[in-house]
Amino acid sequence: MDMSFPSGTVILSNSMAHADQGLASSLVNTAVNYSIALGLGIAGTIERQVGSERDPLTGYRGAWYFGIGLDGLGLAIALYFSFRAWQQRRRT
16 A cells, blocks of 8 residues: 555556646545455455464465465556556557
8 A cells, every 4th residue: 555555646647637636646545445445355254264263374374365366466467557558668
């Protein structure tokens, strides 16, 4: 969250008109907060369903693996869009 909000705000506000930059910042803030809430809700459900009172560490590991999977998905999406932008710059 510490990096996604400022970087998303800068990227989106640079591509918007000056009058709409506040709207762009609000859109980024809403998307970041929804994604955090959704990710924590799913991770909490995984932790609750996988873990037990005897061994809560398995639930924590399940939620951790879910977080690692989301990190990998985010990395794949970022690499995809970076590659597309690189190809477009190379064509011009």
